[in-house]
Amino acid sequence: MKSEEFKKEKEVYVREIEEVNGYKKTGFKKVRENKLTTLDLLYSTIIGVMGGFISSIIPFSLLIKVWYPLTGGTQLVSGHHVMWAVIVYGLTQKKRNIMITMLSKGLIEFLLGDIWGIVIIFVNIMEGFCLVIGFFLIERIGEGQTNLGWGIAGGFGNFFQAPFFWMVNQRWHLHWSLWAIALMFAFISGILITGILGRTIKNALIKAGVPTTF
Amino acid sequence: MEKRKFYILVSIVLVGISIFWLNIYAFIELEIDPFWKFKNNDTLTIKGNVKTDLVLNLEDIKSDLYHQIENQEFHFVNAIGRQFDNNYSGASLWSILIVEGILNADSSTFQFIGADGFKSPYPISLSLAEENLDYVIIAYECDNSPLFQDGPLMSIVDYSVIPNEATTHWAVKNLVTILIG
Numbered sequence: 001m002k003s004e005e006f007k008k009e010k011e012v013y014v015r016e017i018e019e020v021n022g023y024k025k026t027g028f029k030k031v032r033e034n035k036l037t038t039l040d041l042l043y044s045t046i047i048g049v050m051g052g053f054i055s056s057i058i059p060f061s062l063l064i065k066v067w068y069p070l071t072g073g074t075q076l077v078s079g080h081h082v083m084w085a086v087i088v089y090g091l092t093q094k095k096r097n098i099m100i101t102m103l104s105k106g107l108i109e110f111l112l113g114d115i116w117g118i119v120i121i122f123v124n125i126m127e128g129f130c131l132v133i134g135f136f137l138i139e140r141i142g143e144g145q146t147n148l149g150w151g152i153a154g155g156f157g158n159f160f161q162a163p164f165f166w167m168v169n170q171r172w173h174l175h176w177s178l179w180a181i182a183l184m185f186a187f188i189s190g191i192l193i194t195g196i197l198g199r200t201i202k203n204a205l206i207k208a209g210v211p212t213t214f
Numbered sequence: 215m216e217k218r219k220f221y222i223l224v225s226i227v228l229v230g231i232s233i234f235w236l237n238i239y240a241f242i243e244l245e246i247d248p249f250w251k252f253k254n255n256d257t258l259t260i261k262g263n264v265k266t267d268l269v270l271n272l273e274d275i276k277s278d279l280y281h282q283i284e285n286q287e288f289h290f291v292n293a294i295g296r297q298f299d300n301n302y303s304g305a306s307l308w309s310i311l312i313v314e315g316i317l318n319a320d321s322s323t324f325q326f327i328g329a330d331g332f333k334s335p336y337p338i339s340l341s342l343a344e345e346n347l348d349y350v351i352i353a354y355e356c357d358n359s360p361l362f363q364d365g366p367l368m369s370i371v372d373y374s375v376i377p378n379e380a381t382t383h384w385a386v387k388n389l390v391t392i393l394i395g
Contacts, residue, residue, distance in 0.1 A: 067251055068251075069241075069246060069247070069248050069249070069250055069251055069329070069330060070237070070240055070246065070330055070331050071328070071330040071331050071332040073330075115292070115296065116294065117294070117296065119294060148218075148222060168293055168294060169293045170293050170335070170380065170383070172335075173333065173335045173336065174331070174332065174333070175240065175243065175244055175331065177236050177239050177240040177243065177244075178240060178244075178331055180236055181233065181236050181237065181240065184229070184232070184233055184236075185233075188229070
């Protein structure tokens with residue numbers, strides 16, 4: 001019954017728009033049907049591609065190598081890899097866009113010759129998936145719009161890659177304390193850079209007039 | 215103070231304390247100098263099952279006393295099987311050990327350790343260094359340029375020396391210690 005009402009309401013709305021403006025706004029009024037809008041896809045792909053270029057070309061590890069003395073310290077800045085998906089989620093509020101952003105980013109990294117080859121696409125998708133789980137959980141506990149909530153979701157999103165790369169790299173022989181520090185740094189970087197910095201950038205973009213799609 | 219903020223503060227303090235003590239523990243347990251990044255790290259210590267510990271600096275390692283390898287191509291395989299080649303210059307490890315005469319009769323293995331706590335996966339036989347004089351080296355240049363972030367010294371082992379292994383694990387950056395077993 002509700003969907004019939006909605007369809008009728010939508011038909012009237014679309015007719016009004018077409019009569020007044022002569023065109024139908026792309027993706028407009030689609031949210032309730034749970035479909036992605038053109039703007040959703042544009043945000044996801046453009047920001048994903050941007051993130052792919054930055055992750056591949058800019059050696060952020062230089063920042064941390066300057067002072068941190070233990071191996072694995074670069075995890076402290078690893079959060080920037082997933083931040084792009086958080087920005088897109090903030091602008092669209094659709095979890096599928098997180099996956100599209102990370103897939104776009106992974107494809108660019110792969111095409112730019114990442115040393116991990118096709119594995120980097122899998123890693124990006126898994127990071128996106130973990131971020132989706134993070135957002136799902138924090139929204140369930142009522143922290144969906146807070147810095148704390150976004151920080152924890154970011155922590156989840158950035159956490160996957162650290163143990164994955166260390167295991168694939170077969171770093172079993174390294175001391176357990178180095179493992180512990182690297183994993184903690186990955187989660188903290190996820191909180192600070194992926195979650196909180198991502199949310200701050202998203203807020204700044206919205207304040208600057210970037211249209212949202214929710 | 216609001217209860218929620220109190221819990222956040224407690225969590226941050228607990229994580230901060232854990233990381234601080236984990237770092238301290240790692241520095242002590244792995245004998246790492248926390249300030250090595252701010253120092254000149256051009257010294258290499260060879261210790262363990264040797265007659266006397268040997269300390270060499272970059273100039274010593276570059277000297278003609280030891281067998282020098284110049285801009286030679288080395289083949290690498292990483293943990294996921296990706297292969298690549300790089301050119302390195304350096305001194306042959308075996309020549310250093312023999313010229314200095316520090317090995318004991320029962321010295322049998324060697325392992326590389328970096329300043330940041332990274333080390334090669336396990337000790338390998340000294341006979342490999344002897345049989346592959348030109349392919350187990352202490353490198354100081356890559357493509358005729360200093361090693362910059364990876365150096366000033368780095369261990370390099372060619373894939374032919376330890377086939378079926380991820381040789382990138384034996385390329386220890388910021389090399390400071392060779393442990394003889």
